[in-house]
Amino acid sequence: MGGDAIFEALQDHLGLGNGETTDDGKVTLEHIECNAACDYAPVVMVNWEFFDNQTVQSAKRLVDDLRDGRTVSPTRGAPLCTFKETARILAGFPDEREGAVDAGGSAGPASLVGLRLARGETAPARVVHPRDGGPQDAPQDRAVHDPSPNEHLSSHDAPQDTSASDPAHPAGPTAEEGE
Amino acid sequence: MTLAAELKDTGPEKLLAPVLSAFWDEDRSWTLDVYRRHEGYEGLRKALAMSPDDLIAYVKESGLRGRGGAGFPTGMKWQFIPQGDGKPHYLVVNADESEPGTCKDIPLLFANPHSLIEGIVIACYAIRSSHAFIYLRGEVVPVLRRLHEAVREAYAAGYLGENILGSGLDLELTVHAGAGAYICGEETALLDSLEGRRGQPRLRPPFPAVAGLYACPTVVNNVESIASVPAILQNGKEWFRSMGSEKSPGFTLYSLSGHVASPGQYEAPLGITLRQLLEMSGGMRPGHRLKFWTPGGSSTPMFTDEHLDVPLDYEGVGAAGSMLGTKALQCFDETTCVVRAVTRWTEFYAHESCGKCTPCREGTYWLVQLLRDIEAGKGAMSDLDKLNDIADNINGKSFCALGDGAASPIFSSLKHFREEYEQHITGRGCPFDPAKSTAWADRTEVNA
Numbered sequence: 001m002g003g004d005a006i007f008e009a010l011q012d013h014l015g016l017g018n019g020e021t022t023d024d025g026k027v028t029l030e031h032i033e034c035n036a037a038c039d040y041a042p043v044v045m046v047n048w049e050f051f052d053n054q055t056v057q058s059a060k061r062l063v064d065d066l067r068d069g070r071t072v073s074p075t076r077g078a079p080l081c082t083f084k085e086t087a088r089i090l091a092g093f094p095d096e097r098e099g100a101v102d103a104g105g106s107a108g109p110a111s112l113v114g115l116r117l118a119r120g121e122t123a124p125a126r127v128v129h130p131r132d133g134g135p136q137d138a139p140q141d142r143a144v145h146d147p148s149p150n151e152h153l154s155s156h157d158a159p160q161d162t163s164a165s166d167p168a169h170p171a172g173p174t175a176e177e178g179e
Numbered sequence: 180m181t182l183a184a185e186l187k188d189t190g191p192e193k194l195l196a197p198v199l200s201a202f203w204d205e206d207r208s209w210t211l212d213v214y215r216r217h218e219g220y221e222g223l224r225k226a227l228a229m230s231p232d233d234l235i236a237y238v239k240e241s242g243l244r245g246r247g248g249a250g251f252p253t254g255m256k257w258q259f260i261p262q263g264d265g266k267p268h269y270l271v272v273n274a275d276e277s278e279p280g281t282c283k284d285i286p287l288l289f290a291n292p293h294s295l296i297e298g299i300v301i302a303c304y305a306i307r308s309s310h311a312f313i314y315l316r317g318e319v320v321p322v323l324r325r326l327h328e329a330v331r332e333a334y335a336a337g338y339l340g341e342n343i344l345g346s347g348l349d350l351e352l353t354v355h356a357g358a359g360a361y362i363c364g365e366e367t368a369l370l371d372s373l374e375g376r377r378g379q380p381r382l383r384p385p386f387p388a389v390a391g392l393y394a395c396p397t398v399v400n401n402v403e404s405i406a407s408v409p410a411i412l413q414n415g416k417e418w419f420r421s422m423g424s425e426k427s428p429g430f431t432l433y434s435l436s437g438h439v440a441s442p443g444q445y446e447a448p449l450g451i452t453l454r455q456l457l458e459m460s461g462g463m464r465p466g467h468r469l470k471f472w473t474p475g476g477s478s479t480p481m482f483t484d485e486h487l488d489v490p491l492d493y494e495g496v497g498a499a500g501s502m503l504g505t506k507a508l509q510c511f512d513e514t515t516c517v518v519r520a521v522t523r524w525t526e527f528y529a530h531e532s533c534g535k536c537t538p539c540r541e542g543t544y545w546l547v548q549l550l551r552d553i554e555a556g557k558g559a560m561s562d563l564d565k566l567n568d569i570a571d572n573i574n575g576k577s578f579c580a581l582g583d584g585a586a587s588p589i590f591s592s593l594k595h596f597r598e599e600y601e602q603h604i605t606g607r608g609c610p611f612d613p614a615k616s617t618a619w620a621d622r623t624e625v626n627a
Contacts, residue, residue, distance in 0.1 A: 001437065001438075001616070001617060001618045002616075002617035002618045002619060004523075004613065005613070005614070005617055032318070033277070033279075033361065033527055033530060033531060034277050034278065034279040034280075034281070034361070034527065035277075035318055035319070036276040036277060036281060036282045036284070036285040036316070036319065037282055037285065038279070038280050038281070038282045038434065038436035038437070038442070038507065038509060039282050039286075039434055039435065039436045039442040039443045039444065040282075040442075041436060041437075041442070041618065042618060045318065047320070048317070048318045048319065048320040049320060049321060050319075050321065053618070055618075055619050074321070076289065076321055077320065077321025077324070078320075078321065078324065086320055089320055089323060089324065089327075089356075090317050090320070090323065090356045091356075092327075092354070092355075092356070094324070094327040094328065094331065095324050095327070100324060101209075101324050101325055101327075101328045102207065104321060106203055106204065106205060106206065106207060106208035106209065106290050107203040107204065107208065107286060107289060107290040108286070109443070110286075110441075110442050110443035110444070111200070111203055111286035111289070111290060111443060111444050112200075112203055112204050112443070112444075113435075113441045113442075113443035113444065113445070113460065114195055114197065114200065114433075114443060114444050114445030114446055114447070114460075115197045115200050115201070115203055115204060115444075115446070116204070117191040117192075117195060117445070117459055117460065118191055118192055118195035118196070118197045118446075119192070120191075120192050
């Protein structure tokens with residue numbers, strides 16, 4: 001589906017091999033095995049939070065944002081915490097942050113496709129941001145790229161992505177081409 | 180209307196049956212409030228009004244079978260627990276979902292964790308257990324967060340703890356996050372891991388029902404199996420048996436993924452076909468056709484477009500030469516190289532092999548070496564027989580089912596696509612362009 005392409009592109013982009021860490025200590029790149037999210041493939045995880053429906057371009061921007069200290073938001077789940085805090089949750093201590101359990105909505109769009117069909121709703125739920133609630137048409141051709149400052153505009157080797165896979169950079173009818 | 184008549188009607192409203200997923204689209208669906216609005220914990224009240232033995236018999240008569248892959252009758256598993264033996268009994272829920280393609284328990288626990296908790300209380304009442312565990316894989320922190328919160332809510336509301344709903348039942352529920360190993364989905368390896376040891380399968384017998392967690396009688400059930408129990412109690416075993424077939428009754432979650440137009444979860448009566456699921460959901464991605472697919476994750480022998488009408492229940496898939504497994508329908512279109520897909524799966528098995536037994540540890544290692552050579556155009560014709568031979572030395576000869584799972588994509592791909600392997604060898608490389616099989620391959624180019 002593209003996981004190999006994303007992993008290779010990130011290795012090139014960061015100049016890292018599998019399991020290596022950038023000089024600034026911000027990003028460690030690791031090849032992950034099955035993460036029970038094939039319905040959102042390809043998936044990248046940061047601190048065990050889901051970043052669904054990624055492309056080469058969105059994954060590169062994700063690591064750039066992480067290295068520059070910009071806020072990134074997972075597609076499903078709570079805002080990122082430090083890995084130390086993640087480890088505490090894994091050890092059995094509940095996440096006490098306000099709204100952390102609520103974050104990400106009830107279910108991602110792919111989790112709801114069958115339910116919507118069973119109800120007689122036919123709108124494709126694939127390109128909908130889970131936090132925006134119900135299905136809505138988000139034509140892909142209207143998605144506008146909002147590049148990070150350090151991203152070279154011609155550096156993308158993947159086509160344009162939609163806001164569904166990159167909630168940190170919502171792009172939609174409110175943004176005009178060229179803004 | 181009978182089910183047979185219903186199945187003739189091809190509308191998705193008729194073919195699908197959302198039960199566990201029925202209110203996933205509601206705001207805060209994972210909370211106790213929303214769950215109770217949808218008859219949550221009502222099944223528990225009915226269960227507590229029965230005697231434990233009657234309850235086991237009821238679940239057995241419903242025909243519920245394990246949703247984790249093997250399809251073992253859930254009620255029978257509960258019945259195996261010796262009673263009056265003076266030992267503690269345990270229920271352990273296997274939430275170590277990590278088979279490539281499988282993605283049902285994670286959305287279920289994310290959107291509706293209370294169905295599992297209610298099922299756990301019912302099961303523990305039946306097998307007379309006062310301590311249950313949920314073994315969740317550690318890499319899914321969003322799900323872990325909600326499980327922590329749901330368990331807290333259940334304790335606060337008196338569904339867990341002492342004297343649950345005045346029944347005299349005491350139950351402690353522990354959520355345990357594993358460290359993310361596929362082998363820990365094997366039930367005895369899971370128990371070792373839960374006890375704090377390295378996750379490796381145990382020799383059986385004794386089976387967990389006799390000597391499981393801490394050498395005490397233990398039931399290990401899949402998330403979806405246990406989460407299905409409250410609905411059976413609430414709506415009745417006849418209702419449950421009205422769906423699916425005689426031997427595979429009920430509803431289940433099918434997970435469509437891969438090169439399909441609408442990947443995701445489809446809850447339907449057992450016995451639906453991939454053709455029906457694809458027709459209602461928009462089929463393969465536009466302009467492409469199905470090449471091969473797995474009925475239940477990568478360790479179930481692959482199917483091709485000849486098998487579109489196989490009823491997806493335990494018997495139907497078994498009769499067609501595969502296994503229902505976890506109902507993970509990974510669909511690949513004609514842009515996908517079979518050799519490449521099988522190589523990736525085999526790399527997964529080699530990575531996840533625990534190393535306890537030689538056939539699996541060495542066999543998966545050598546399979547990867549051979550497959551990588553073939554994929555890179557460095558293979559010889561004799562390598563194909565060698566692949567088959569190595570897989571044969573793993574299958575049935577390894578310590579646990581991980582080895583069998585590693586062998587099945589090799590056997591089934593050689594059976595259906597031997598020519599494609601041969602092309603890699605004679606053509607000295609892969610005839611496919613991997614860029615064409617990416618999720619974004621067909622999206623219109625946008626200048627940026």
